[in-house]
Each structure stands twice: as structure tokens, then as C-alpha cells.
Amino acid sequence: MDIISVNGITKTYRQYRRFPGLIGSVRSLLTRQYTEETAVRDISFSIREGEAVGYLGPNGAGKSTMIKMMTGILVPTAGEMHILGSVPHEARKMNAQHIGVVFGQRSQLWWDLPVMDSFELHKYIYKISAPTYQNNLKFCMELLSLRDFIHKPVRQLSLGQRMRVEIAMALLHDPKLLFLDEPTIGLDVMAKDQIRQFLRTVNRDKKVTILLTTHDMKDLEEICPRMIVVNKGTLVYDGSVLKLRDRLGDERRVVIDFREEPGTIEFPGLTLLQEEGLRKTYLFARGESTVFELVSRIASQYPVEDASIESEDIESLIRRYYQQLALDDMRNRDIG
Numbered sequence: 439m440d441i442i443s444v445n446g447i448t449k450t451y452r453q454y455r456r457f458p459g460l461i462g463s464v465r466s467l468l469t470r471q472y473t474e475e476t477a478v479r480d481i482s483f484s485i486r487e488g489e490a491v492g493y494l495g496p497n498g499a500g501k502s503t504m505i506k507m508m509t510g511i512l513v514p515t516a517g518e519m520h521i522l523g524s525v526p527h528e529a530r531k532m533n534a535q536h537i538g539v540v541f542g543q544r545s546q547l548w549w550d551l552p553v554m555d556s557f558e559l560h561k562y563i564y565k566i567s568a569p570t571y572q573n574n575l576k577f578c579m580e581l582l583s584l585r586d587f588i589h590k591p592v593r594q595l596s597l598g599q600r601m602r603v604e605i606a607m608a609l610l611h612d613p614k615l616l617f618l619d620e621p622t623i624g625l626d627v628m629a630k631d632q633i634r635q636f637l638r639t640v641n642r643d644k645k646v647t648i649l650l651t652t653h654d655m656k657d658l659e660e661i662c663p664r665m666i667v668v669n670k671g672t673l674v675y676d677g678s679v680l681k682l683r684d685r686l687g688d689e690r691r692v693v694i695d696f697r698e699e700p701g702t703i704e705f706p707g708l709t710l711l712q713e714e715g716l717r718k719t720y721l722f723a724r725g726e727s728t729v730f731e732l733v734s735r736i737a738s739q740y741p742v743e744d745a746s747i748e749s750e751d752i753e754s755l756i757r758r759y760y761q762q763l764a765l766d767d768m769r770n771r772d773i774g
């Protein structure tokens with residue numbers, strides 16, 4: 439079942455021109471001159487129950503705008519969108535009961551209250567039953583290690599602690615669907631890791647559908663098998679990380695330690711990247727032969743001590759993808 443369906447969604451922001459001064463403000467009101475900016479352009483996708491999807495793109499690509507429309511905060515300029523069967527901005531109250539939202543840059547906590555009080559208020563506002571609340575609280579307290587600071591006021595927490603609390607709070611009412619906008623932004627490695635592991639558990643064990651925006655590729659690798667990539671408001675890729683690797687040509691790094699200098703090695707698809715004495719790093723673009731065949735061939739002809747193979751990380755994969763898109767764009771313009 440599709441829990442999210444987005445159909446030709448466009449969002450255009452209209453910014454009214456302001457003239458300075460008192461006379462200016464009267465003039466602003468009278469002329470109402472504005473500029474328009476399309477943040478999201480004709481985007482369609484659907485997400486099934488239980489999926490974990492990464493919504494990826496550079497700054498300004500329109501990720502937050504999409505999340506705000508999906509949570510009913512913003513109204514689309516065009517297109518149709520259904521979340522859990524209803525139109526988000528028309529069913530905000532109903533949606534709130536089944537959706538959890540975390541904004542990395544904006545807190546939903548009461549700044550001066552101890553964490554526990556924020557949780558209790560949340561329980562009251564969302565009318566969460568005592569057993570559900572207790573269960574979820576216990577689950578989050580343990581897996582997010584909240585115990586040490588649960589009685590501190592929110593303003594005294596570190597960013598990493600606060601994010602853990604935000605995520606816990608978003609899950610207290612047992613939502614079916616969790617939206618997170620840049621949940622790991624600005625966090626240290628340890629805090630990021632804990633949050634990633636937690637989200638993976640929530641998705642696998644509690645079957646909560648997750649959509650998160652990020653520009654951190656590790657978030658994807660660890661939480662989301664599927665990614666949707668946007669660029670300048672447009673959807674440019676929707677599929678698995680694996681499929682993108684296939685499409686761009688699977689590139690591997692092969693690191694070989696030689697016993698003695700091998701000289702130049704010629705092999706289709708092989709490029710020397712880096713040399714540190716007898717350790718040489720090659721880039722291998724898979725063609726007719728597999729990387730395994732490559733390494734065996736080299737080992738049979740040269741004095742190889744050791745070899746290791748690394749997959750290209752998602753970051754460099756996506757970078758290559760953007761480069762290819764820019765190139766295609768240029769070619770199309772030349773033709774057109």
C-alpha cells in the first residue's frame with residue numbers, strides 16, 4: 439500500500455518587493471510587485487508502507503519545502519499529494535496523530551522545561567494512552583540513552599542530546615510515518631551513529647515508514663536503501679543506491695601492494711590514481727572483466743604482496759551523477 443503519493447507537485451514562492459521607509463511601505467502595499475521562485479518543480483513519487491527513503495540534494499534543492507508540504511505546513515502551488523490517504527494541509531489534525539516530524543533546525547521542545555515535562559505535555563496534547571506512552575518512552579530512553587539528561591531543561595542540552603530528545607518525542611504517539619529534515623546536521627560522529635542505528639531499528643522493528651532529507655551520504659548508506667535525488671527543484675533520480683552504481687558504471691578502487699616495482703600495468707578500464715612507494719591505488723571501471731579477474735590477472739603477471747578492493751562511496755557516486763547531469767544539460771543546450 440502506498441502511504442505517500444506525490445503527483446506533479448510544484449511549489450512557487452512569491453516574494454513581494456519591499457520599498458524602504460514609511461512612504462515605501464505604502465508603495466509596497468499599493469504596487470504589490472513580486473518575484474517568483476520555484477522551489478519544487480513537477481515532482482512525483484510514491485512510498486510504500488515500511489520503506490525508508492532518503493531525500494537527497496544540495497542546499498536549496500527544495501528538500502525542506504517538500505517536507506513542509508507533506509506535513510501540511512505549506513500548500514502546494516500545483517499537483518496532488520496524499521499522505522495516509524488524505525491531503526496533508528486539509529487534514530492537519532488527523533495527520534498529526536499518525537505522523538512524527540523532526541526538523542533538524544527547528545525545535546519542537548519547550549526550551550525552559552525539563553525534557554520529561556516536554557514528554558508529558560506531548561502525551562497530554564496527543565492523548566497518548568498510558569501503556570503506549572510508557573512502552574515508547576522506555577524504548578527511546580534505552581536506545582537513545584536519554585536517562586542522564588531527562589530531568590535537565592532543554593536549553594542545557596548539547597545539540598546531539600537535543601536531537602535525540604526531538605526524535606524520541608516524535609515517536610511517543612506511535613506514528614506510522616516519520617519525517618525527518620536533516621536529523622544529523624551539525625552532529626558529531628558518535629551522535630550521528632547513535633541516531634542512525636536508532637532510526638534503522640525503528641524502521642525494521644517498529645515498521646515505521648521513514649522519509650528523511652539529508653546531505654550526508656552515510657545517513658543513506660545506513661538507513662535508506664532507496665534514495666530520491668533532487669536538484670534545483672527537479673527530481674533527478676529515484677531508486678536504489680545499487681542501481682545508481684550500475685547506471686554510472688561500477689567503479690572500484692583497487693589497492694595493490696607489490697613486492698617490487700611493477701612498471702606500467704595496462705588493462706582495459708584501469709587507471710593509476712595514486713602511488714606511495716610499492717603501494718599503488720587504481721581506479722577500475724568494470725567492463726568486460728570483473729574486478730576479481732583483474733586482480734587475478736595482475737597477481738599472475740606481477741609480484742603482488744597484497745590487494746584490497748573498495749567500492750566507490752555514495753558521495754563520490756552522487757558527485758559523478760551531478761557532473762553527468764550538468765554535462766547532459768550542456769549538450770542538450772548545444773543541440774537546442
Ligand SMILES: Nc1ncnc2c1ncn2[C@@H]1O[C@H](COP(=O)(O)OP(=O)(O)O)[C@@H](O)[C@H]1O
Nearest residue numbers: 451453475477496497498499500501502503504
Ligand atoms: N519562505 C520562503 N520564501 C521564499 N523562498 C523560499 C522560502 N523557503 C525556501 N525558499 C527558497 O526555495 C528554495 C528551496 O529551499 P529549501 O526547500 O529550503 O531547500 P533545501 O531544504 O533543499 O535546502 C531555495 O532557493 C530557497 O531560497
Ligand SMILES: [Mg+2]
Nearest residue numbers: 501502503619
Ligand atoms: Mg532544508
